[in-house]
Amino acid sequence: MSNKEDLALMAHLMRRAGFGATWEELEALVDKGYDAVVDELVDPPADRHGGKAELLIRYYPGCLLPGGNPVMGQANWLYNMVSTDKPLEEKMALFWHHVFATGNSKLDNCDQMLTQIQMFRELGMGNYQELILELSKNPAMIYWLDNNENHRDAVNENWGRELLELFTMGVSNYTEVDVREASRAFTGWTITPKLPRQPYGRYPWRFEYREADHDFGEKTFLGQTGNFNGEDIIDIVVKEPATARFICRHLYNFFVADEPQVPAWTIEPARDEEALDNMCNVFEESNYEIREVLRFMLKSDFFKEARFQKIKSPAEVVASTMKMVGSYQFPDPGLARICREPGYMGQDILDPPSVEGWHTGSEWINSGSLLARINFVADSVNKTDLPGMQNIISRMKGEGITTPDELLEGCLDSMGFLALSDETREQLSTHANEGGNLDWSDEAAAAERIAEMMALVGATTEYQFA
């Protein structure tokens, strides 16, 4: 039997560095040891696989190349989130999707969006300079920020500006001239083929560097002058201390605890300046290896102590609930419906509202999204025949859970060892006691009691936090 505190800490790690884990999975992980688990998360062993693509293709062939169908694209990614054996790799893909927010609303091409997400999986824990260079050659990004319209004789500043404002340094660290010069350096970085959708359909795009369309003139960028091309701009900007701070603050906000929204970062101090400084040091000393910052962060006390300090994103709510109730073991027949749920909660995956991505933290919550979150969890746990729910129910039966307070405790542990305020606990306990003891002689009725209690736990304010 694992120690409950160890299980609760492991549940915390897996909520943040993945999309949650079942009780059985947590026990196996605790046996491995916390630090060893972190090492496997940041360096997944070669025999680990990502999402179980073969099952997805068998049940949802349209997910493989969804084209302009955003629902099939979202189904693809959501299924990967719940079925991967490399949870941190998948979580980092979501992280970079938050930061490098690219949207199907403009691309009308989910194939390219999924290609970008796959690139995040492959490079998302690697070297930051390599990642940002690959990003600037990523066809979805090029089209999203119009770099295919950035020409030697007609500069389009969209990519150049967002590279500095949203992907590296953050506002107030550069001038309008720097934006212009960076944009010039990326002229000729385009995509091919640029065939119109009609009547040919969607052609897969690839990166193309057109020398004839590149501005080879001298440029002055962040105080340095030279005949810069895009690679040089990236080389300069990655080494700026503002970049390390900006990326590490994003990591802190995503993995550790909610920060204010990005526009406030030039004004508001970080929630934990010391932690942020230490993360920046690791980032710079490792020559910008994302993996090393993650390893350091996840093993730090400031991370371990940050339990329930973050509002779950809608993708986390949906994926972790699916993992809990086990509706992922083979593609759920309702996958095409479920994958729209994050959107109802304010996070259309593959389609952020704009290049700035989503506002996080308490901004996930409004009366509409809160209703959607609570209703989704309630409807999910109500399906007591799903394998995850069956596991939870038979486990409670096996442990001889009978009294109303044991019922409540069993539900909290099954839902990630959730900690409640005294007040909420008392209210739920009173409600449980009104129903009396669990009667296992009527197993269906007992299952219903458990589902009801889990739905009510899912409706608490506490459950909104990761």
Place this chain on the structure above:
Amino acid sequence: MTSTKKDPVIVVLQLTGGNDYMNTVIPYSDPLYYENRPNVGYKMEDIIKVDDNLGFMPAMGPIKEMYDQGKVAVIHGIGYPDSPRSHFRSMDIWHTCEPDKVGTEGWAGRVARELDPNKENVLTAINFGHGLPRALAVPGVPVAAISDLGTYGLLTGISDQDQRAKALDLFSRMYSPTVGGSFVTDYLRSTGTEAMIGADIVKVAPERYSSNVEYPSSAIAQHLRDIAQVYMADLGTRVFYTQHASFDTHAGEYAAHPALWKDISEGVSAFFEDLKEHNTGENVIMYLFSEFGRRVRDNGSGTDHGAAGVAFAIGDGVKGGMYGEYPSREAKDLEQGDLVPNYDFRGAYTTIVEDWFGMDATPIVNGNFEKMGYLK
């Protein structure tokens, strides 16, 4: 005419992404327009002429009809000094009226707070769409967010009514206010409470509604239909908010921009027709804005982020016409290639706050700004 005079109501329609002013209200008599827009400009004959100099882009036919009835005010050259040309930042400025620092309170949320200081109605302000725009975000001000009126409610999956009543009762106790909670927990609790009460009230709106007006299938038209339903159900909502996107036409503007304005024009027209059919709406104005206009010169297939833009006010309470001055397109008058704003957006808000709602605008828009007489 209508039977009862109701309280003033506003519908804010946000054009997200930076609407291209010069391709919306077009200075068609100016050769500089055609010179600067070789690739994404309209031909003189396709433009809907409004007067001797200005015209609407071709997809705005339904707006032109309302304009001819004297119900549309066009507010020219709107913006603020030193546009940051960032969507993020500029939208924040329009929402919070804070151009120099990061604001936390939205102007429309402040209007809602003034309208209902004791939080007697959780439906005083409603956003139709996902999430909460910062324009409505004010700590302590309840704002409902309805993405689809037809499916709005809490724990709607519990079919046993007795059991659901007990669950909702427990929910209301779990979300009741506490002493000494954190900001986030307090916010969660008040949001949950408001959501439950609001859902309970608002479910009558579709039941009470029937109409012969057919709305188009676009997302914005559906939101406007939901707004019409809630408005006509008399639930006391005074601030309606919704948005349409994305006007960020760096490329492919010639195809995308008319499609967006077709959605807007048809949706807005259906909305006002619906109100008219029900002999109501004399207390409703709609206000349309975008976070900035776009660069004067096109970039080959679209336009980049600019500065000055255009806003519209529409409704029976509006004195139709052109307001303010179209900024000069002369190269010498541009800043970084952009039209220079000559009217502060906070003046347009001041007009609404003072002349429509009858409130002191200073604390809402953070200062004193020149009004524009576009309201009756």
